[in-house]
Amino acid sequence: MQICNKKNQTVSLKNLVFQYRHAWILSYLFIYLAWFAYLEQTVTKKFHIITMPIDLKIPFCEYFIIPYLLWFAYVAFGILYFFFHDKTDYYKICTFLFTGMTVFLIVSAIYPNGHYLRPLEFERQNLCTNLVAWLYRTDTSTNLFPSIHVYNSIGVHIALTHSERFKNRPACKAVSLVLCVSIILSTMLLKQHSVFDVLTAFGMAAVMYYAVYGEVYRKVLVLIRTKELKKRLVLRGLRL
DSSP states (O other), X not given: OHHHHHHHHHXXXXXXXXXXXXXXXXXXXHHHHHHHHXXXXXXXXXXXXXXXXXXXXXXXXXXXXXXXXXXXHHHHHHHHHHHHHOHHHHHHHHHHHHHHHHHHHHHHHHSOEEOOOSOSSOSSOSHHHHHHHHHHHHSXXXXXXXXXXXXXXXXXXXXXXXXXXXXXXXXXHHXXXXXXXXXXXXXXXXXSXXXXXXXXXXXXXXXXXXXXXXXXXXXXXXXXXXXXXXXXXXXXXXXX
16 A cells, blocks of 8 residues: 555656646746846946936835835736646746846846935835835845836736736736836836836837737747647658
């Protein structure tokens, strides 16, 4: 009985690994975090200042720390939901997010950048200003554009609105839109990013939207499927 139980457990484990084999793409996060940590440590003094005149007219509002931090849960939800429910949408959202994140890393490495928009002190003290102070201590004001907070928020919202699973869920789409817009505003109202960072994030998102959700993705998918079909026909011919 014990031998049978061990075999069953082994088979179940193999089935689980096979079922979720698409998790391999998430290993990219280790590369991203290591690279980003390196940039945060090295880009500290010598960098190009990123700012626009409109940045100085945008007020600071500590309450937007709430949507800013919700970004982590928002992005995690987008990836994990499709990971468990729809592999096609999962690969799309990962392609969209991870490509943009890689572009961001390359830009930051080639063109070190930062800003001096953060307030030197807060006009009032509350829980939100304490959270912003913590954010300022843990996240430097360098490596800014394109803004990944903005870009990934757009990416998650696009993924949700283009998914068949959310086709008849207008409430979910509305909540996603409100959260997406709130996160984008938070990057500027917390003085984490310049308007320039936001605009470049939108520009990159537009390009990736066409690549992932437009004709480019469909053509690549057709090409891959055609090659797979040819391989199967060749193998079938060899067997005959």
